[in-house]
Amino acid sequence: MKVLKFGGTSVANPQNILQCISVINNIPGKKIVIVSALGGITDALINALIKAQNKDMSYKIELEEIKKRHLQTANDLLKQENQKEIFTYIDQSFLHISNILEGCFLLGEISNKSKDVLLSYGELLASKIIYEKLKHVCKKVSYIDSRRLLTSDSNYGNASVNFEITDYSIQYYFDKNQAEITILPGFIAEDSNGDTTTLGRGGSDYTAAIIAAALDAERLEIWTDVSGMFTANPKVVKQAKPITNISYKEAMELSHFGAKVLYAPTIQPVLNKNIPILIKNTFEPEAQGTLISSENFPNLNPVKGISHIDNIALITLEGTGLIGIYGASKRLFGAIAKEKINIVFITQASSEHSICIGITENEAQKAKQAINEEFAYEIKLFKIKPALVETGLSIIAIVGENMKSHQGLSGKMFSALGKNNVNIRAIAQGASERNISAVINNKDVKKALNTLHEKFFEDQVKQVNLFIGGVGNVGSKFIEQIQQQRKYLKDNLKLNVRVIALSNSQKMHFNEDGISLENWKEVLENGEKACINKFISIAEQLNLRNSIFIDNTANENIAAVYDRFLKQNISVVTCNKIACSSNYENYKNLKLLSKKYNAPFLFETNVGAGLPIIDTLKNLVASGDKVHKIQAVLSGSLNFIFNNFDSDYSFHDVVKQAGIEGYTEPDPKIDLSGIDVMRKILILIRESGYEMEIDQIQNESFLPKEVLNAKSISEFFSNLKKHESHFNDLYQQAVTQNCRLKYVAEFETGKAKVGLQLINKEHPFYNLEGKDNIVLFYTDRYSDQPLLIKGAGAGAAVTASGIFADVIRIGNN
Structure with a gap:
């Protein structure tokens, strides 16, 4: 003999009920079937009750909707000639329910005893409707009201069962019952005075377990809307997996802590009799489900x-x-x-x-x-x-x-x-x-x-969730690299990198399940209006694990809100130099927030794009070395400009070309004025352990004042043309002295400066080609021969790869 229980979702509507009947018919042997109320009916009855208590006449409308649903369900399931008996029962039941609620409305309150009577009708009506359908499609079907079998105390709302009387009643009834299928309502019992009681939350499961234990059933089957117990709530954890086998005690623990697929007290009666429980999906009956038993199945994972x-x-x-x-x-x-x-x-x-x-x-x-x-x-x-x-x-x-x-x-x-x-x-x-x-x-x-x-x-695969601000040259390359390397990261580094949000200056788009990178431009174009405050608020509300904000902009307003991300445990990766070169207190505060909220703040691309300059410097300092002097060519754009500027090309044209190839900032004056290099050397100074502000750095500008004071980008380029002779003179001076022009940043004995220098052939900077950067660190350990780092220091692709490397560092942390 098997005992089957069908939950509220399994009997929510006529289609589902027909599916339940199909399941019942496909299970061989004698079956006892316990059913819950139609899905949502218990809550609807409680809602009507609350309205009646509050003297809200709309409880009658609520009640009429509940009655209409039961009549419609019966009408859809039964042929017209078979409807009279169930329609009469429904009418009588709702007359009684109406009387209870009317009394509640007049008094403004209801006793727990009357509330139990009211709520019992959910299961009584559902079981009667299903019985009426079954008896016309199956042979040897019987119906028994659970109150005739289950005797409890008078603790209305959460009654305790008297097992001595109950077990005898169940055994006596089923000893004489010859039906192949017996239908009965769950959740309800009767006290010694003959009054209706309910068994509390999950009472239908409990009813099924009590009957299974009393009859020493072969198995208790709980049919619901999920394929067994899961490793976590699948509505919250989408990667959750069904648990094939689990012990009684493990199931009780999970049920006690909120696993709603099974009511914890259900397990106790069958545990004592060592009767296995099988949890199955009504809508996927072929799925394996979860078997709960006394057997301790071997499992490499100790956590179930x-x-x-x-x-x-x-x-x-x-x-x-x-x-x-x-x-x-x-x-x-x-x-x-x-x-x-x-x-x-x-x-x-x-x-x-x-x-x-x-x-x-x-x-x-x-x-x-x-x-x-x-x-x-x-x-x-x-x-x-x-x-x-x-x-x-x-x-x-x-x-x-x-x-x-x-x-x-x-x-x-x-x-x-x-x-x-x-x-x-x-x-x-x-x-x-x-x-x-x-x-x-x-x-x-x-x-x-x-x-x-x-x-x-999850096989140690770590999900990393990215919130990307800025999808221009660098941002686009970064997204392209993610798309290209996704499979490699998952297979080799066990990192599942997902893009949750994208934003530019006009639009932003969020998708908690991850944005498809195949058509991200179209998705962003159709997004909502960009707003940094709303962007942060949504990221905060999503509260996803391993979240990283990527700033691919040069925007001061974006740099100003890093602290808000860090306080939400959202890591920050940025190529935007503004935050780390702002006032020292802000720089220090961001570092402290990163530690306090365990949210890495990485900015490797602030200096040298994809070169490991800052990371190397951090390792030097962490290992106890001390930096005394720094010499560097830190602007890939300026190096590109001066390497390509000669008598054949005007300075104006070379600067234009640098912008087209993505080497300069959107406003090239930031590069040519020295501000960008000042920011970079300042970051290296601070990362070396020194406190300094940007206005303490001496800027020896090579630009004429009129160029420096240009109020727009177009005016800037116009002034470059106007002062072409000035730049030609600089070039000729270098040629005459057999030197090359390099824009150099220096730090020594607490002082720093940036400016254009004439570099002779013996200097390591002389042969620096293209857009390359170079940094020389003079430290306690590298005193005679400096530590040298050299390579491409500008360009969207290398900057994007540096950002990518920071993301991987955080992912591997």
């Missing part, structure tokens, strides 16, 4: 699943009056028990200075009042503080029968959460080590579940 409970309140009782005092915990738990409040989480410091409990949020104030009344004397003497209530919390838990035999699981769990700035308010772990639980903020649940699932179930 991750679950959570939302809307938790944490109540803390602390004070010296708890230390070494016998019975303090008993008094605390007794005060809570008197109010019939369920405690879902307990932790206590070894100092006994505080006790912390977790309960559902809607019971927090009642619990606080009960605790404060219990300890009123100690509170008055200031030996104990009044109970502290914190709300807006959730509990997350990892569960596994074999966790106790594996070292370091808690370390992996908390390390993964910490790296994503998920703040943990409290921790609990039982001696069985079957469960490790932590209390976190509600807003961090999605991030935490995905982080832990990635850590324990």
Whole structure:
């Protein structure tokens, strides 16, 4: 004999009910079928009840809609000649429901006893409709009202079953029942006075388990809308996988911590009889589902699943009056028990200075009042503080029968959460080590579940979520490189890089599931109006793990909001030099925020594009070396310009060409005025451990004042032409002295300067070709021969590759 239970979604409408009947018919042997109310009906009845209590006449409209749904379901399932009996039953049922609600409306309240009667009709109506359909399409079908079989106490709303009487009633009835299929409603029972009671949340599962245990059934099957228990909630963690086999105890832990596919008390009756539970999908009956049994299946992964409970309140009782005092915990738990409040989480410091409990949020104030009344004397003497209530919390838990035999699981769990700035308010772990639980903020649940699932179930593939600002020359190349290397990153570096947001100066677009890079330009073109504040707000609301903001702009307003990203645990990777060359306090603050919120702030491309200049400098300093002197050609654009400027090409034309090839900033005056090089040397000075502001750097400009003071880009180029003779003179001076023109940045003994220099043939800078950069670091260890870094220092592709390298650094962290 098999016991089958079908949940609310499985019987939500006529189509689903027909699917349930198909499932029932395809299962051989004798079957007992327990059904829930039509999907959403219990909530609709509660809503009508609330309206009636509030003297809102619209409860009648709500009730009429509920009745109409049942009549329509019966009408769609049954032929007209078979409808009379069920229509009469529906009419009578809703007459009774209407009377209960009318009384509630007049009184403005309802007893728990009457509420149980009201809610029982959800299951009664659904089971009757399904029975009427089954008896016309199957042979040997019977119906029994569960209240005739299940006897409970009178704790209305969450009644406890009297198993001695109940087991006898079930066994007596089914010993005489010869039907192949028996239909009965779940969730409801009857007390010794003959009054209707309900079995609490998940009561239909519980009904099925009670009957299966009483009859020593071959198997209990729970048919629902998902293919078994999952490694995490698939609605929150899209990579969640079905669990094929799981132990009773593991299933109970996951159910207790919010795995809604199974009601935790369901397991106890069948566990005692060692009856397996099979969870199956009504709409994918061929799927394997999850088998829950006593067998401990071998599994390389000691963690079976991750679950959570939302809307938790944490109540803390602390004070010296708890230390070494016998019975303090008993008094605390007794005060809570008197109010019939369920405690879902307990932790206590070894100092006994505080006790912390977790309960559902809607019971927090009642619990606080009960605790404060219990300890009123100690509170008055200031030996104990009044109970502290914190709300807006959730509990997350990892569960596994074999966790106790594996070292370091808690370390992996908390390390993964910490790296994503998920703040943990409290921790609990039982001696069985079957469960490790932590209390976190509600807003961090999605991030935490995905982080832990990635850590324990996804073959160590790490998801990296990118928010890209700026899709011009550099940004476009960066996106192109991501698209090209995606598979390589996943296969070889175990990084799943997704672009979540794109923005330019006019438009922005978000997709939590990742933007397709095949047509990203079209997607962005059709996006919403760009707004940096909204961009940050959406990134904050998404709260995705391993998030990185990429700034491919030279925009001062964008650089000014890095702190807001870092405070949200969103890493920042930028080729924009403005932030790191702004006032020293801002630079220092960004560094501190990066450490505080565990959000890397990387800007390798600020100096030398894709060259590993800043990273090398950081390693020197970290290893204890000290930088005394820096000499560098740091502008790939200026090096390109002066390498190509000769008697055959005007200075104006060469600067224009540099812009066309993407070597200069959008405003080339930033490059030619020396501002860009000043920013770069300033960043190197600061990264070397020195404090300096940009106005302390001497700028020996080679531009005539009229060029420097140009108010627009067009005026700038016009003035370059006007002063062509000035630039020709510079070139001739270099030729005469057998030198080459290089724009050099220098730092030594606390002083820095930038300017155009004549470089002779013996100098390392002389043969610097094209757009290359070069840096010489003179340090304690590199005193005679400097550490030299040389290579391409400008261009969209190399800058994009430098940004890409920073993203990979963060991903591998």
